[in-house]
Amino acid sequence: MITTDIIIIGAGPTGLFAVFEAGLLKLKCHLIDALPQPGGQCSEIYPKKPIYDIPAYPEILAGDLTDKLLEQCKQFQPGFTLGERAETVEKLEDGSFIVTTNKGTKHKAPVVAIAGGLGSFEPRKPLIDNIVDYEDKGVEYMIKEPEMYRDKAVVIAGGGDSALDWSIFLADVAKSVTLVHRRNEFRGHLDSVEKVQELKNEGKINLITPAEITAVNGNGKLESVEITKKDEAPMTLETDHFVPLFGLSPKLGPIANWGLEIEKNAIKVNNALDYQTNIPGIFAIGDVNTYPGKLKLILCGFHEATLMCQAAYQIINPGKRYVLKYTTVSGVDGFDGTRKEAPKAVVKAIE
Amino acid sequence: MDDLDVNITIIDRDGVKHNVNAPTDMAMNLMEVIRSYELAPEGTIGICGGMAMCASCQCYILTDTELPEMQDDEEAMLSEAFYVKDNSRLSCQIPITPEIDGLEVEIAPES
Numbered sequence: 001m002i003t004t005d006i007i008i009i010g011a012g013p014t015g016l017f018a019v020f021e022a023g024l025l026k027l028k029c030h031l032i033d034a035l036p037q038p039g040g041q042c043s044e045i046y047p048k049k050p051i052y053d054i055p056a057y058p059e060i061l062a063g064d065l066t067d068k069l070l071e072q073c074k075q076f077q078p079g080f081t082l083g084e085r086a087e088t089v090e091k092l093e094d095g096s097f098i099v100t101t102n103k104g105t106k107h108k109a110p111v112v113a114i115a116g117g118l119g120s121f122e123p124r125k126p127l128i129d130n131i132v133d134y135e136d137k138g139v140e141y142m143i144k145e146p147e148m149y150r151d152k153a154v155v156i157a158g159g160g161d162s163a164l165d166w167s168i169f170l171a172d173v174a175k176s177v178t179l180v181h182r183r184n185e186f187r188g189h190l191d192s193v194e195k196v197q198e199l200k201n202e203g204k205i206n207l208i209t210p211a212e213i214t215a216v217n218g219n220g221k222l223e224s225v226e227i228t229k230k231d232e233a234p235m236t237l238e239t240d241h242f243v244p245l246f247g248l249s250p251k252l253g254p255i256a257n258w259g260l261e262i263e264k265n266a267i268k269v270n271n272a273l274d275y276q277t278n279i280p281g282i283f284a285i286g287d288v289n290t291y292p293g294k295l296k297l298i299l300c301g302f303h304e305a306t307l308m309c310q311a312a313y314q315i316i317n318p319g320k321r322y323v324l325k326y327t328t329v330s331g332v333d334g335f336d337g338t339r340k341e342a343p344k345a346v347v348k349a350i351e
Numbered sequence: 352m353d354d355l356d357v358n359i360t361i362i363d364r365d366g367v368k369h370n371v372n373a374p375t376d377m378a379m380n381l382m383e384v385i386r387s388y389e390l391a392p393e394g395t396i397g398i399c400g401g402m403a404m405c406a407s408c409q410c411y412i413l414t415d416t417e418l419p420e421m422q423d424d425e426e427a428m429l430s431e432a433f434y435v436k437d438n439s440r441l442s443c444q445i446p447i448t449p450e451i452d453g454l455e456v457e458i459a460p461e462s
Contacts, residue, residue: 045404118398124462127433159431187427246431249405249462250398265394290393 002079004030006312007099007109009086009255012040014286014301015115016069016078021309023076024327027316028335030079030107032086032099034120039066041117044248055299065298075334081105085120087254095281111281111312114260114267115301116288118250126157126244131216138222139242149174149241155225157213158245159183164192166245171204178206178237180213180227216242258282266290274311275304281315283308357452362413363390364458373447381442382408385458395461401443406432408442409459416454418445433462 006022008015011033019029037043039062047063054060060068084101089112091097096110123141125131131139143149143166154174156167159181165188167179179196186193199205208227214234215226225242228234252265260277261268267284269275271291275283285308286301294300313322331341356372359381363369373384382397385408399405403424409432412418418440421429425444429435439459445451 045399046402049402118394124433127462159427181430183430185427185430187424187430246433247405249407252394265392 001098002030002081002105002107004028004079004107004109005316006030006111006113006309007032007097007107008078008113008115009033009099010040010115010117010286010288011035011038011080011082012115012117012286012301013042013065013069013298014117014305015040015113016066016073017302018113018115018285018305018309019073019076019078020069021306022312023073023335024325024332025309025313025322027309027312028078029076030081030109032081032084032101032105032107034083034085036083038070038080038082039063041250042066044121051298053297053299075332075336075338075340077335081107085253086116089258089282091279091281097281110316112283113305113308113312114255114277114282114284114288115286115305116252116255116284118287119252119255120250121248122251122253123244124246124249126213126246128213128216134216134218134222134242137220138218138240139216139244141244143170143243146170146173151175152240153238154178154241154243155180155213155227155237155239156243156245157181158247159186159188160245160247161188161192162247163245164188164196166243167205168192168195168199171199176206177204178208178239180208180211182210182212184209213242213244252288255288260284263290266294273307275308276311283311357447357449357454359384359447359451359453360455361385361388361390361410362455362457364460375447375449377447379447381410381445381447381454381456383443384447385410385442391458396458397443403428403441403444406441406459407461409434409439410442410456411436411459412438412440413455413457414453416451418451418454434459 005027006029008029008031011031022029042062043066049062050059084103086099087102088100097112099107150173153176155178157180167177170177200207211227211229213225214228217224224236224238226234267289269284269289275285277284285304287296333339355376361369371388396408398407425441
C-alpha cells in the first residue's frame, strides 16, 4: 500500500503543478497515470507543438513545459504509478481514501485530486463486430511483451508511427509480419517509412495497401483475418495475432462510476471555494472539471491546483494555523533536504 | 445576422438539422462553431483542440461548396479514422470564411 497526503490522478501539467503547491504546504503527493510517462496530453499528443499562453513564456513546446514542471516539483519527491489506470475509490471510516488501479496497486491518502484531463487514453478499436470476442485471444491493441510474438504470424493494421515501428521490430521476431493500411502513404518518420520499404523488398514484411481488415475469425481464439483491398474481393489470411494500432482516444473511464456529479463529460466542482466535488475530500482540477464559465486552459488548471492544495491542507491539518507565504520571502524547502532561497542583500556602509 | 456572418447548416449526431450563423472575423473553424452552439457534447468533439490529431470533429460535406484543399496532416488523420466516407473532412480544418456561406454538413458518429 502506497500512502501519501494527496493522491493525484493524472500526471499532466495541472497534476504536476499541484505537487509543487502541495510541497510548499509540506504535503506529499503521489501521481497515478494511465500513460507510461508524465505530461499527459502535452507529452502524448503534442510534445513538439508550441504553446503561447503560458504566462511569462512567449513560446514553449508542450514537451518542454512537462520537463520544466517536473524540474520545478522535483524537490518534493512525488511518487508515480505510471501505465496504470485509477479504477476504484473506497472511502474508509476515518475519512481517507484507497484508490486502486487496474493492476491492483493500492494508494491511501486523506485527499484525492482528480487532474485527469480528458480522461485516460484508451486504444481506438476498429469497427469489427465480434472483435471483442478475440481480445487477448489473438487481438491486442498495444504491444506490451514483444516476445509473445516470437515465431508467430502477426497482422498489424494502421498507418502511423506505432504501426511502422512495431512492424519493423517484429520483422526480426515474428514468423511473419503483415502490415495493412488503408492508404499507400504512411504518416510516420521518414526513417521508419524507408525501413519498412526496405524490409518489404527483402520479403520480411508483407505490405498490403490500400486495404482494411474487415473481419476476424477463429474458434475460441483468433485463427484468421479477412483483408479487403480497395475494389477487390475479400481474402482470408491465417494469423496468430492481429494488432490494430489506430492511436489512442481519451475516455473519462472508471472515474465516471465513482459517484461524482458529471456534466458535459466533466466533473462538477465548487468553483466558489476550492474545486471540491460532491464527495468531500475528492477534488477535480484542470480540464477534467466543469463549473460556470470554465475554460480548459493549462493556466486555469494551475490556479485550480493552488486553491485545491490550500483546502487539502485544512483537511489534513484541521484547525492548524497557516497563512499563504511567498516563495520569494520563504524560499523553498524540499523534502530531499535541499533549500532554495533568495540570496541575502549585501549591506555595506559607504565610508 | 451580422454582415460578417455566414450561414451554415449542421446536422447533429441525432440527425437534427440546425441552421446557424457563424462570424467570419474571429478566426474560427467549423469545429469551434459546432462547439459554440453545443451541437455535440463537450468531450466528444474537438478533443485535440483542432490540430488534426484526432478525428472527433469529422463531418460529411453535403454541399458542393468550395472548401480549402485538404492538407497532409488532415488526410493522414482521416486515413486512420473510422466511419470515413469520400466526403469526410475534419471540421477543425475548415475556416469560417465568406466563401463557405450556405455550407451544409453532417457530424460523423463518435468513435
